[in-house]
Amino acid sequence: MHPGAGFRVRNDIERPEPEVINGFRGFETPDISDLLNRLYTMSSAISNVTDPALRIIGPACTVKVFPGDNLMVHKSLDIARPGDVVVVDTAGERTTAVLGDLVSTKARHRGIAGFVVDGLVRDIGAIRRLGDFPVFARGITPIGPLHRGPGEVNYPVSLGGIVVNPGDLIVGDVNGVVVVPRELAPELLQRLRERSATEAEYLAAVARGDFSNAWVDSMLNEAGVATEPYRDPR
Ligand SMILES: O=C([O-])CC(=O)C(=O)O
Numbered sequence: 342m343h344p345g346a347g348f349r350v351r352n353d354i355e356r357p358e359p360e361v362i363n364g365f366r367g368f369e370t371p372d373i374s375d376l377l378n379r380l381y382t383m384s385s386a387i388s389n390v391t392d393p394a395l396r397i398i399g400p401a402c403t404v405k406v407f408p409g410d411n412l413m414v415h416k417s418l419d420i421a422r423p424g425d426v427v428v429v430d431t432a433g434e435r436t437t438a439v440l441g442d443l444v445s446t447k448a449r450h451r452g453i454a455g456f457v458v459d460g461l462v463r464d465i466g467a468i469r470r471l472g473d474f475p476v477f478a479r480g481i482t483p484i485g486p487l488h489r490g491p492g493e494v495n496y497p498v499s500l501g502g503i504v505v506n507p508g509d510l511i512v513g514d515v516n517g518v519v520v521v522p523r524e525l526a527p528e529l530l531q532r533l534r535e536r537s538a539t540e541a542e543y544l545a546a547v548a549r550g551d552f553s554n555a556w557v558d559s560m561l562n563e564a565g566v567a568t569e570p571y572r573d574p575r
């Protein structure tokens with residue numbers, strides 16, 4: 342076998358600063374997705390298959406596998422640093438699980454934050470019983486992987502329609518998974534913080550019933566639609 346494309350492993354990657362990563366813990370994926378102008382959000386087919394209450398946040402250790410193989414997923418356990426999210430691109434594999442409870446338990450021992458898999462996983466009961474280890478995937482099957490390669494660790498991959506570069510920040514919650522390009526993370530966090538104060542005021546006003554939809558009429562009127570203003574029917 343000739344090593345090269347399809348058999349490459351990179352150890353050193355750049356990650357966002359720890360305070361930037363921690364800062365994102367205060368925000369949910371819809372807010373992050375909004376500030377990325379709705380781009381950089383993975384397909385909704387990839388969701389939390391463990392406990393939906395478990396969130397996942399961390400820099401991406403990227404893995405590409407040959408469909409149905411997971412040799413490089415096993416290798417990623419030696420490459421990822423504590424706090425990393427291992428993301429696995431299976432090229433749309435729909436038959437074979439690429440990881441299960443063994444890989445998950447080993448990953449948890451190494452301090453890995455969890456997995457995001459564009460593909461299938463298995464042993465889901467045992468992974469759930471770990472209690473605090475989030476796995477996001479397209480689905481579940483009992484069929485297990487081979488362990489031969491080829492595959493790559495820490496080269497660019499694609500999951501759910503989104504390119505993920507090693508060290509990009511992955512944020513997943515009950516709403517889905519967003520990819521924050523590493524170089525945009527500090528500035529995006531600053532804008533999230535700036536917006537959250539005004540957003541909190543607005544949400545509190547809405548909760549009190551203190552809101553108006555007059556802006557909708559303005560839009561409709563601009564489009565030439567005649568509208569009646571809202572009147573409380575009570
Ligand atoms: O052993 C594997 O490679 C896949 C698996 O079932 C596990 O991680 O438990």
Ligand SMILES: [Mg+2]
Pocket residue numbers: 441442443464
């Ligand atoms: Mg297993």
